Amino acid sequence: MRLAIVGGGSAGWMTAVYLDRTLNGTNGPKRVQITVIESPKIDRIGVGEATVPTILKTLQDMGISEKEFMSEADATFKQAIKFVDWNKGRDSNAYYHCFDRYQTSGRDNFSLRWALSGRDKPFAYTVSAQPYICDQNRAPKRPSDKEYQGRLPYAYHMDAEKFAEFLAKTGVERGIAHISDTVTDVNTDPKGIRSVVLEHGGEMAFDFFIDCTGFARLLMSQLPGYGIRSFSDKLLCDRAVAIQVPHDPEHPEILSSTESTAVENGWIWNISLQSRKGYGYVYSSAHCSDEDAETRLRSFIGPRSESVAARRLSFQSGVLKNPWVGNCVAVGLSAGFVEPMESTGIYFVEYAARMFAELFPIFGNNLLLQSRFNELIHSRYDEVLDFIVAHYVLSDRDDTAFWKEARKQEKATEKLQDLLKIWQHKMVSASDFANSHQLFGHLNYEYCVYGSNYLPDKIRIHQSHNGAIVNKAIQTAVQSFSECLPRNSEYFSSKSPGNED
Known part of the structure; x- marks a missing residue:
């Protein structure tokens, strides 16, 4: 053929x-x-x-060397997305959507235990070591680890x-x-x-x-x-402006997560590659002009963006x-x-x-x-649409016309609306998702739903005096990973990243 x-x-x-x-x-x-x-x-x-963890198997199926790919594509590791300023009036204005989730062999009730606790510690830090590792800008593997095998699950920035x-x-x-x-x-x-x-x-x-x-x-x-x-009836954003800048000499660390920061008329991404940083403002053209979006992005980046050309994109x-x-x-x-x-x-x-x-x-x-x-x-496409819309409708931002419109419940599909109603009476669980091809299942939704403080009504008003839940397995993992995993800057300065030995 x-x-x-x-x-x-x-x-x-x-x-x-x-x-x-x-x-x-x-x-x-x-x-x-x-x-x-x-x-x-x-x-x-x-x-x-930025990618999701499925890319590892795809590259392996293609017969691609991880070491060669990362070198040629200026790639770094991605272990999570950090959502900043998507909610207001919180002790913590950021939450992680991680690729790792601690699970027990029996019934997993960590989300319920966290909800019934004082919730002093964000949900992600209770069920995964990855937020701690991302905060430390550490790689998910050591240079001596085999290709496509890490101590923690990962994808790539490239x-x-x-x-x-x-x-x-x-x-x-x-x-x-x-x-x-x-x-x-x-x-x-x-x-x-x-x-x-x-x-x-x-x-x-x-x-x-x-x-x-x-x-x-x-x-x-x-x-x-x-x-x-x-x-377009579900999502308002239809434009993006992107700028690529060298690493800041004063803050050269390579991030372990994609950062998504909510701003007036959309959100800004921040991605670290080996040789540079990539920023982009995803926005609604109905609420923001192209010129204003570029000005806002340059203000977000700072002086490093002044002499760098911006690239404007529109998408359907x-x-x-x-x-x-x-x-x-x-x-x-x-x-x-x-x-x-x-x-x-x-x-x-x-x-x-x-x-x-x-x-x-x-x-x-x-x-x-x-x-x-x-x-x-x-x-x-439908299931990805639901997950992305969920981030908007679960946000409690209402400071601009964009956010007032983006977070309306009618933006959610009937399926997503049904799930949100169910989660007013129970915690998110595997039974909510039955498709074997599902990219985003209950473990992904947990990070988004609980990161947005969306809880059953009877739990939301519950005030526990028990303090933060302690997951000893996570504490042990954090200590171990902090000792054995290098910082990204150390990993990529190594002479043998992705060593197959």
């Missing part, structure tokens, strides 16, 4: 390398001939610098453009064809897409196409049934009604986007590539495969 991926970047090259590895293997003839057509005239978006370049180099070395040319026309037939016309290369026909052209959706927009199921929150039509599948931004908050941009590429490989039409294309793929993709 001849397969063309139109559009490069991290989405196109991740898909190409993943499919080549999983469908063709490492030995023998290639049953799927993969070609990436990438326009030299179109800049890569270059954002999506330079998305460098990551795409690394994957492109890897893909070409493995025999993936790379055409640097611009698609000027798309020819369709009853089966889908017959061919594409290139500016310099003329007409080229393939058996199957993958659209990785971003919001342009160059291929998908030509097919029947094209349309977008918008999430929603998903294609049919991500797979005929002989064409959309992956990445072409398929859809929710919001940058929980770092799911690259995850959606991972998931789509994985599901397409599983449903690959080796015996011929049919509507059953398409229907199943579309159902799976929609399910993932």
Whole structure:
């Protein structure tokens, strides 16, 4: 089969390398001939610098060395997201969404015990060592640990453009064809897409196409049934302005978490890479002009941003009604986007590539495969939408028109509203989520729900005099990790990060 991926970047090259590895293997003839057509005239978006822990398995499945990847992509470790100023009037105005959660072998009642305590200590610090490790800017592993194996679960922060370049180099070395040319026309037939016309290369026909052209959706927009199921009624933010700056010499530490700080008309991300910092303001264009957003971001960063150019981005929150039509599948931004908050941009590429490989039409294309793929993709976008909206509706900020609108209960889907009602009578638990493909389950919601101080009414008014709950297992883990795990600055100054010994 001849397969063309139109559009490069991290989405196109991740898909190409993943499919080549999983469908063709490492030995023998290639049953799927993969070609990436990438326009030299179109800049890569270059954002999506944070990931979720699924990326480790994806990179391993692609046969990528962690040491090489981290070096080439300027990558660092991500162990959590720290939400700052998302709530007001609290002793602690920040909470962590960690990748680690202490669990007992029997019934897990730590959340209830914490709720019934004096709640002097934030929930995350009661059930995980990771907040302490993040506060100390420590790595989740030692330089001598094996690749993709840490003492604590982790994902990565990375330079998305460098990551795409690394994957492109890897893909070409493995025999993936790379055409640097611009698609000027798309020819369709009853089966889908017959061919594409290139500016310099003329007409080229393939058996199957993958659209990785971003919001342009160059291929998908030509097919029947094209349309977008918008999430704009649930999410207000539709713009971002990003600035990259060198590390502050006075504060050179590399953060172990993504920081998300709520501000007047949205929120600001702060991400540490090995060589620089990345900042971005995600905001609502209905409440803030592009110029004001850039001014606010520069004020947040400080003097280091004065001589650095900003990059402005707009995004559409929603998903294609049919991500797979005929002989064409959309992956990445072409398929859809929710919001940058929980770092799911690259995850959606991972998931789509994985599901397409599983449903690959080796015996011929049919509507059953398409229907199943579309159902799976929609399910993932819907559950990510719920989790992101939950952060807004659970916030108690009401200091601006943006926050008054963003936190309205009607912004939540019926499913999320039902969960919030249930959690007024019980604690969050595994029975609330039944999908085996779920990215964000009860352990993730606990951090968001309890970090926002959303508790059953009868517990909310409960005032315990027992003080903070003590989890001795966490105390022991914190002491052990603090002694054996290096700070990020030490890890990345080591001569052998990611050593496989």
